[in-house]
Amino acid sequence: MGLSLSAIAMLIFGSVILYGGLAYFLYRAYKTKEK
Amino acid sequence: MVDNIAKKEYWNSRFAFVMAAIGSAVGLGNVWRFPYVCYENGGGAFLIPYFVALFTAGIPLMILEFSVGHWARSAPPKAFKKIGRKWEWAGWWAVLVPFVIALYYVVVMAWCFSYMIYSLDLRWGSQADVFFKNFLGDTGTPTILGSISIPVVLGLLVIWLFVFLILYKGVHRIGKIVAITVPLPTILLIILTIRGLTLPGAIEGISYYLTPNFSRLTDVNVWLAAYAQVFFSLGVAQGIMMTYASFLKKKSDITNNAFIISLADAGTSFLAGFTVFSVVGYLAASQGVGITELGIGGPTLTFITYPTAISLLPVAASFFGMIFYVALLTFGIDSAFSMVEPMVSGIHGKWRISKAKATGFMCIIGFFISLVFATGGGLHWLDIVDHFIANFGLVMIGLVECLILGWMYTLSKLREHANETSEIQIGRWWDYLIKYVIPFVLFLLLAIAIIDNIINPYLGYPWWVIVLGGVIPCLAIFLLSFVFMKIKKHEEAT
Numbered sequence: 357m358g359l360s361l362s363a364i365a366m367l368i369f370g371s372v373i374l375y376g377g378l379a380y381f382l383y384r385a386y387k388t389k390e391k
Numbered sequence: 392m393v394d395n396i397a398k399k400e401y402w403n404s405r406f407a408f409v410m411a412a413i414g415s416a417v418g419l420g421n422v423w424r425f426p427y428v429c430y431e432n433g434g435g436a437f438l439i440p441y442f443v444a445l446f447t448a449g450i451p452l453m454i455l456e457f458s459v460g461h462w463a464r465s466a467p468p469k470a471f472k473k474i475g476r477k478w479e480w481a482g483w484w485a486v487l488v489p490f491v492i493a494l495y496y497v498v499v500m501a502w503c504f505s506y507m508i509y510s511l512d513l514r515w516g517s518q519a520d521v522f523f524k525n526f527l528g529d530t531g532t533p534t535i536l537g538s539i540s541i542p543v544v545l546g547l548l549v550i551w552l553f554v555f556l557i558l559y560k561g562v563h564r565i566g567k568i569v570a571i572t573v574p575l576p577t578i579l580l581i582i583l584t585i586r587g588l589t590l591p592g593a594i595e596g597i598s599y600y601l602t603p604n605f606s607r608l609t610d611v612n613v614w615l616a617a618y619a620q621v622f623f624s625l626g627v628a629q630g631i632m633m634t635y636a637s638f639l640k641k642k643s644d645i646t647n648n649a650f651i652i653s654l655a656d657a658g659t660s661f662l663a664g665f666t667v668f669s670v671v672g673y674l675a676a677s678q679g680v681g682i683t684e685l686g687i688g689g690p691t692l693t694f695i696t697y698p699t700a701i702s703l704l705p706v707a708a709s710f711f712g713m714i715f716y717v718a719l720l721t722f723g724i725d726s727a728f729s730m731v732e733p734m735v736s737g738i739h740g741k742w743r744i745s746k747a748k749a750t751g752f753m754c755i756i757g758f759f760i761s762l763v764f765a766t767g768g769g770l771h772w773l774d775i776v777d778h779f780i781a782n783f784g785l786v787m788i789g790l791v792e793c794l795i796l797g798w799m800y801t802l803s804k805l806r807e808h809a810n811e812t813s814e815i816q817i818g819r820w821w822d823y824l825i826k827y828v829i830p831f832v833l834f835l836l837l838a839i840a841i842i843d844n845i846i847n848p849y850l851g852y853p854w855w856v857i858v859l860g861g862v863i864p865c866l867a868i869f870l871l872s873f874v875f876m877k878i879k880k881h882e883e884a885t
Contacts, residue, residue: 358594363601366435370661373442378654385405385647388814 399464400561402638407566409648412635414573414725416626416656419499419693422580422719425620425660426667427688430600432616433607440608440617445657448832449621451824452789453632453649454817455796458805460636461645461812466736467630468875470637474800481791483872485630486733488784491868492629493730494757495773497554498764500723501546502526502694503716510701510712519698523690530767533775533856537767544765551758554728558735559750562638565728572721577659579718580666586711587669590704596672599682600664615839618832623781625656626726628789630733637736646813667692674700690770693719731757741880772860778849779861782840784868790833797826 359367402408429437463470468482505526509515515522523529530537557568587593607613626632636645667687674696675682686696701712731753738749764773796802802822810816848857 359598360602362603363435363598366438366601366603370435370438373438374654374658374661378651378658381647381650381654384814385644385651388644388647389405 400563400638401640402562403566405643405648407562407569408635408639408643409651410569410573411562411565411725411729412632412648412652413655414569415631415635415729416624416652416726417573417576417659417722418626418726419496419719419723420624421656421660422663422667422722423689423692425624426600426664427692428616428620429664430668430687432613433604434599435601436603436605436608437613437617440614441620441657444614444617444621445653447824448618448829449625449627450649450653451821452622452627452793452829453625453653454646454809454821455792455805455825456627456632457636457639457645457649458809459796460633461639461643462805462808464637466634466637466733466740468737469740470633471795474795478795478799479876480872481788481795482630483737483875484869485628485633485788485792486737487868487871487875488780488788489629489631489730490734490753490757491776491780491784491864493554493727494760495764495776496723496730497547497550497727497757498543498761498769498773499690500550500720500727501543501765502690503719503723504546504549505542506694506698507713507716507720510709510716513698513702513708513712515698515702517699517702519695519702522698523694527770528767529770533768533771533852533860535768536763539762539765540767540769543769544762547758547761547765550724550727551754551761553724554731554757555750555754557724557728558732558754559747561746565732569725572725576718576721577662579714579721580659580662583711583715583718584662584666584669587666587673590669590673592672592674592676593669594672595676596668596670596682597665599672600668615832615836619836621657622789622833622836623785624660625653626729628785628792629730630737631729634733634736635729642812644813645809646815646817650815667697670697670700674703677703737875741875742878775849775852775856775860776864779865782844783837783861783865786833786837786840790830790837793825793830793833797822797830802826 402411429435429441432440459470459474460467463473465473466482467485468479471482471485472479506515526540526542528537528540557564588597622628671682671685671687671692675685677700686692697715698712701708701715704711731750734753735746735749738744738753739746744752763769796805802825803819806817806819806821844857848854849861
């Protein structure tokens with residue numbers, strides 16, 4: 357048995373919001389430091 | 392006895408502050424609470440209310456606490472005094488509650504410490520549940536204290552000693568420690584997750600964790616569970632974030648840091664779900680039982696289910712057992728000392744007692760009180776005190792904090808203060824969240840907890856146990872905060 361499509365969708369949703377969001381705010385912090 | 396001039400301390404760098412705050416927020420709860428709460432409240436669908444709660448309550452509250460700490464440049468008691476002299480008690484309340492939490496939090500860490508050693512020869516054998524009860528000397532009831540568990544006492548000594556050694560030299564040392572203790576457990580968690588995902592039955596476990604049940608989103612309790620999870624996990628309303636922000640230099644970003652720290656905390660919880668459910672899925676497949684029959688939250692997960700699964704691993708079981716408990720210990724130590732630091736900073740700030748002496752004093756008191764939880768009935772007392780402190784103490788502080796800062800003070804000043812030094816500008820929406828949305832949710836959580844505890848006394852314990860373990864600690868903290876406010880500060884005393 358593999359993961360259902362809806363579970364995969366929630367996995368992508370959670371990852372994008374959490375890790376994508378974290379990467380975005382870290383990038384902004386890095387950019388501010390460079391200025 | 393007394394320092395002549397208290398020198399203002401600062402973080403070594405922005406990195407040190409962010410790491411310390413992440414270390415404080417990420418703790419045992421990320422591993423043993425979030426995955427379970429997520430599974431219980433709609434699986435993957437729970438992520439929707441969780442993110443709503445994170446962005447409408449968790450992050451705004453963190454911005455609020457950072458703003459107050461940074462603006463006042465002092466620990467919560469003095470910070471609230473700057474808001475208004477009569478509010479100093481609220482600051483003491485906010486630092487006393489995490490100290491009380493630390494008293495039993497270190498006990499769980501002491502268990503982890505012993506289990507880290509037991510991992511070497513998988514001493515729990517095939518009956519981890521029996522081993523855990525014997526290890527604690529569990530009497531099965533809070534009404535019989537029984538004897539003190541020597542391994543737990545030794546663990547307590549080690550943990551309190553670590554807390555002292557990390558804190559007594561101030562935030563410079565914290566900055567150096569968290570550079571190791573924050574990334575290390577995250578790396579270990581990733582290793583455990585990769586191992587877990589390669590085990591038979593892991594995908595079935597992950598399915599339980601992530602398969603969404605969207606019909607649960609119509610249940611108001613699911614939304615309240617999401618707000619409660621965010622609230623407890625981020626470490627807000629405990630005076631910690633306010634204290635940490637008071638050590639920031641004048642031109643420090645507030646808002647972006649709050650986003651980074653909150654998302655890192657939530658991201659660790661999400662990752663921990665894979666660590667837990669992959670191994671639980673493996674255990675269920677190995678034993679031929681349903682996942683729902685296994686304990687997947689709290690101490691049961693950590694000291695019974697997980698060790699059982701570790702014992703069944705075909706290769707390097709001791710190694711994976713060891714890194715699981717090292718991960719928990721390193722996750723926990725940052726949270727543990729961050730719960731003691733606000734109290735130490737409060738005492739240091741008001742009575743000018745040196746940080747080393749204040750830390751030593753609090754650690755010694757802490758050690759002796761913790762011994763109550765190292766007895767045979769300690770597990771039950773720990774559970775009772777935690778239930779009441781978390782559901783009433785923390786929620787009430789959050790509520791009082793929002794009411795004082797939102798309604799008794801010009802909140803826009805704090806917003807302007809955050810905007811002055813932050814790259815991301817916050818608008819008036821933040822004011823509305825602090826003044827209306829968050830207090831409303833916290834009030835609902837509090838009201839439901841009160842009604843629920845009146846109708847169904849916690850776990851059916853006798854009334855005097857509830858009073859002794861729940862009502863008295865909460866009342867004592869509340870009254871002590873007024874006592875501390877009334878005791879004259881150093882300048883007045885001399």
